[in-house]
Amino acid sequence: MREILDIQKQLLPDLMDIMKKRYSILHHILVSGVVGRRTLASSLDMTERVLRGEVDFLKEQGLLETDATGMKISESGRQLLEAMEPIVKVAFGLTDLEENIRKAFNLTQVIIVPGDSDQSSFTKKELGRAGAAALRKYVGKDDIIAVTGGSTMAQIANNLAISSKMKGSLFVPARGGLGESVDMQANTIASTMAKKTGGKYRMLHVPDHLGEEAYQSLIQDSQIREVVEAVRSCRIVVHGIGDAMVMARRRKVDAETTRSLQNDGALAEAFGYYFDRQGNVVHKMPTVGLRLEDLQRVEVVIGVAGGKSKGEAIASVLRYGQEDVLVIDEAAAIEVMEHVKK
Structure with a gap:
């Protein structure tokens, strides 16, 4: 796993940055339980416009759910975060x-x-x-x-x-x-x-x-x-x-x-x-x-x-x-x- 990540860092550094960004978004929502877009953007030091695009993507993948109260992690999102944890720890x-x-x-x-x-x-x-x-x-x-x-x-x-x-x-x-x-x-x-x-x-x-x-x-x-x-x-x-x-x-x-x-x-x-x-x-x-x-x-x-x-x-x-x-x-x-x- 470490070798693959090292190769990705060299050949596809942007891919690693995107993975870290999307992991951070999912992780913050998991920890928060339910959170609004403005609050999340502020916590992640990210513009609402950029966050909106990422949230739309994650929602399309079935990783997030949204309603009138805000965003929350889906069961698929929760499982993905658990699977990603060792990978992210190596990457970080x-x-x-x-x-x-x-x-x-x-x-x-x-x-x-x-x-x-x-x-x-x-x-x-x-x-x-x-x-x-x-x-x-x-x-x-x-x-x-x-x-x-x-x-x-x-x-x-x-x-x-x-x-x-x-x-x-x-x-x-x-x-x-x-x-x-x-x-x-x-x-x-x-x-x-x-x-x-x-x-x-x-x-x-x-x-x-x-x-x-x-x-x-x-x-x-x-x-x-x-x-x-x-x-x-x-x-x-x-x-x-x-x-x-x-x-x-x-x-x-x-x-x-x-x-x-x-x-x-x-x-x-x-x-x-x-x-x-x-x-x-x-x-x-x-x-x-x-x-x-x-x-x-x-x-x-x-x-x-x-x-x-x-x-x-x-x-x-x-x-x-x-x-x-x-x-x-x-x-x-x-x-x-x-x-x-x-």
Whole structure:
């Protein structure tokens, strides 16, 4: 396949450009669900006149459907996109990038989606779709799946659907999280994932950060202890990766701790742990739920994050060495490789 694409690039470069353009149109419509022509033209930075011609062609091929609400992908279009994915990854150069990152950090699998989540809401949605696909691939019968909070994790939840494979699964929040907006809390995401897939869920109604005295008091509660035991016996973890300072602000970390994080060179945050450039843990927040030591016996750890701005943070967490599967976007992947070279 790679050889054929190389020949096409040399002999028919225009054909490759047309393929990429039409793939991008179909892909954006797939991710959007239903979208109007003007909105799509703006998202693709394409004139409405050019887009109209492409849409007419794709509609004639039976790949798109249109009605008063806008354009949506047909079943034939959906099948074509699935068949094209490996070809497009080679054409975009993403296959080599996936393999380079996989080898650099000794991962089981790396999945890269085109684009930059910092610049495009479509790319963030695609990260969610790819993250959901990764979870479906690795989930087993009656698994316990621990999930963290965040906007990318919410996108993953939105892309799940009823699944015979997941019906017996138990979704649990990886940690407490009553301090952030409800729709991005791990509790909410765990319940959404369960409802979408036909699985079960348990909630952990405790604050994100606790003092030692409060922690010891809460852990005595039998219901909380039962959920925590389920969290710590999970087989799969799906989590996001955040920029250390952004996460500190979001979690309303006090000024003294924030200064300490800066002085210690904290770059990334995951599970309430903060990592420096070398992947060392420089700070941890007292929390009820998953601990880093629990990750050592978790069978599948799936990290999902995107955006060029997070590239260095992602590389930092990867250096800690507990990830198995990484789902990121193209901009973040390029940035990660820049930090591998340093």
